[in-house]
Amino acid sequence: MSSPKRRIETDVMKMLMSDYEVTLVNGSMQEFYVRFKGPEETPFQGGVWKIHVELPDQYPYKSPSIGFTNRIFHPNIDELSGSVCLDVINQTWSPMFDMINIFEVFLPQLLRYPNPTDPLNGEAAALLMREPKAYDTKVKEYVAKYASKDAADDDDEPSSDDDEMSSAGSFDSDDEPAGQMEV
Template identity: 70%
Template sequence: MDQVSGLLLMTGLYQGGIWRVRVELPDAYPYKSPSIGFVNKIYHPNVDEMSGSVCLDVINQTWSPMFDLVNAFEVFLPQLLLYPNPSDPLNGEAAALMMRDRPAYEQKVKEYCQKYAKPEDVDATQGDKSSDEELSEAEYDSSDEPLVGKPD
């Protein structure tokens, strides 16, 4: 199983947050779905707070070889963050708060963004990356400019 990682930059409620995303590719990829999780903490009903694992039907249940990692970074994960599903939670506390008190939920999301999803937080997780190929959003837009942080 290969492991790669990338960066996810967000707008909306998660605006200003930058997350390092871990992607594990099974040997049967692209016929078998990748395992995707957040490395730095995020407060979301469909993301396990401790492991960062993502609950996303298109990845976990309806994966197709026609999908690729570009879909995961540009479509699936942004859609998950923009449209959480509290009725299928991995983080029960976040789901309950979202349904019970939306303003308090939104405040907690913003607190997590400020606390765990700043560029320096992403830089700090660089030491955790595997020695396998590094995948970043910058590769998708063919830019030579780095996304965040300082060169190693």
């Protein structure tokens, strides 16, 4: 049995060597940002989100927490805090999964198949159920406004974090990212 620390290093190295753009926070392998692109053939296509990831000391036995730093319109993602409602992952998380699974399977599936019956964003859920075409339109508006490559890049200014964040519509403070959720 390998130690959680070794497993964290292995999983993060896999992410760093993948096609994903990964930025470690203060050189720590337990906190980093990953650039995530919206899945093809969905209203999220063309969007780029910066995902904040924190790995608990007990990883992989305890699931990572993830959150979107730039805004997204989706029934299972809180629009302001970026927290993700992924009960599926929380309940079925297994040490067999790794970080790549989250970005190649879990998040694309979440964006492709939203669950409006268990919403974190009631407005998105209601719109998806009542007017799916209007929902798609609003998702595309958010992608254009908040998830362009430039919008995700704006987030990278370390000193003016708060200004950039609020202009991107996020209300996280520097101390503790609001609403980071277990995945």
